[in-house]
Amino acid sequence: MYQEPVFELHRGGKMAITATVPLTTRDDLSLAYTPGVAEVCRAIAADESLVNTFTWVANTVAVVTDGSAVLGLGNIGPRAAMPVMEGKAVLFKQFGGVDSVPVCLDTQDIDEIVATVTALAPSFGGINLEDISAPRCFEIERRLDEALPIPVFHDDQHGTAIVVLAALRNAAELLDRKLGDLRVVISGAGAAGVAVTKILIAGGVQAANVIVCDSRGIIHSGREGLAGAKLELASITNGTGRTGAIAEALRGADVFIGLSGGSIAEEGLAGMAPGAIIFALANPTPEVEPAVAARYASVVATGRSDYPNQINNVLAFPGVFRGALDAGATRITEGMKLAAADAIAAVVANDLRPDAIVPAALDPRVAPAVATAVAKAAVRDGVIRQA
The missing domain is CATH 3.40.50.720 (NAD(P)-binding Rossmann-like Domain)
Known part of the structure; x- marks a missing residue:
């Protein structure tokens, strides 16, 4: 079952996290993680704008959906939406060199979506809203655009x-x-x-x-x-x-x-x-x-x-x-x-x-x-x- 090529391509998902720094020696580990990382944390705590220099935030987008309007499939929910969001993420990387993380929310309540994305926003340099049904999508985008100091874009x-x-x-x-x-x-x-x-x-x-x-x-x-x-x-x-x-x-x-x-x-x-x-x-x-x-x-x-x-x-x-x-x-x-x-x-x-x-x-x-x-x-x- 599920042996067709399209299922084989999706088996295990379409994306993964890859390290950009070496981790082969004790010195590598001490710089990438403790104790060296503490110096970077202190610097960012003193000047939060440094998060854009010393982390991946400035090059990372959240691909956010509630699964309510997925492609032509309709309201199929957050889990069934994940293959599409993974696809979006790999397209971001392939064509724009932008790292992105699929975020499939198990709520279709406007207030909950806005609150959740706002709380997650410090981890990202932008928010790509995806496959959220109208008219809710208009209100969600408007409120997030007003609340966040980063780009918010509803791609649909x-x-x-x-x-x-x-x-x-x-x-x-x-x-x-x-x-x-x-x-x-x-x-x-x-x-x-x-x-x-x-x-x-x-x-x-x-x-x-x-x-x-x-x-x-x-x-x-x-x-x-x-x-x-x-x-x-x-x-x-x-x-x-x-x-x-x-x-x-x-x-x-x-x-x-x-x-x-x-x-x-x-x-x-x-x-x-x-x-x-x-x-x-x-x-x-x-x-x-x-x-x-x-x-x-x-x-x-x-x-x-x-x-x-x-x-x-x-x-x-x-x-x-x-x-x-x-x-x-x-x-x-x-x-x-x-x-x-x-x-x-x-x-x-x-x-x-x-x-x-x-x-x-x-x-x-x-x-x-x-x-x-x-x-x-x-x-x-x-x-x-x-x-």
Whole structure:
């Protein structure tokens, strides 16, 4: 049982702790541990900022989940989430040179999560929130961002948003379109949908030209029962006040971005403007089959690795944290996210094709480019830790 290759790869886990100093002699031991380590402890006790110099804290991120929204699997709990968090950790190391520790919490209470992560925070240089369901994720990130002097980043929101903006920038460039002229429909008003909407607007898409849909159809200011993030979306998007189902939203749209996991009927796609852009990002089953999307779109992207133009968060989060940690940033700003998107787009800007609007997930150029751009943006935005 459990002999398939995927289980064999995971047997015993995908990561381990490795020493970076020699431990072969008594002198090695006396320096790495007692009695020598006491001198370093005293120095840090006198000046806590030295923890960033004399420990691994400044290069280490906690990958935190409560197991409530894992991939497309849903609320499977903290233990079942661990393989994903280990995967995230090895991607951090492989692409960003960032050490990270999976932290799977056996609670889904907002107050308990915030209190626990706050208590753990002195051990880390950053917090990557992962696979926490909406709308709880918004409150958890906001409270931790306010409470902690280190970067806090919910990857399901902002990693997705950064890569989507990069892809849309390049798709628009390829088709000789301007972001400000595009009419965009976003299917999904959860963590990713909200973040994508906000970053597209910050990146140049006109808010009035964006329509967001959820399972009940178009979000608009006259719809009853809206609260929280959806109420905010209703106040800033859908300038024409459209109502109804997603097919109405798609009528005349230039861009469809699927972040919901629902399916879109081909009749709805037929109502889009000629030369459309379709990002069907649900995994493993896109909202629109790529072959169908290609009948109505000039550029098609998915979240899958077996189709061109994979919108993969690995293009964003290793470089974002690498840059934030290198700069000594205390938080991750909107300017840093926009800089990351620009850097991802720039990697392939000179070789754009309909099937290559973003770099490949394993492209080694991406993380260093993102890190450099993010670090510069952190300095520009004035969020650098004071010496």
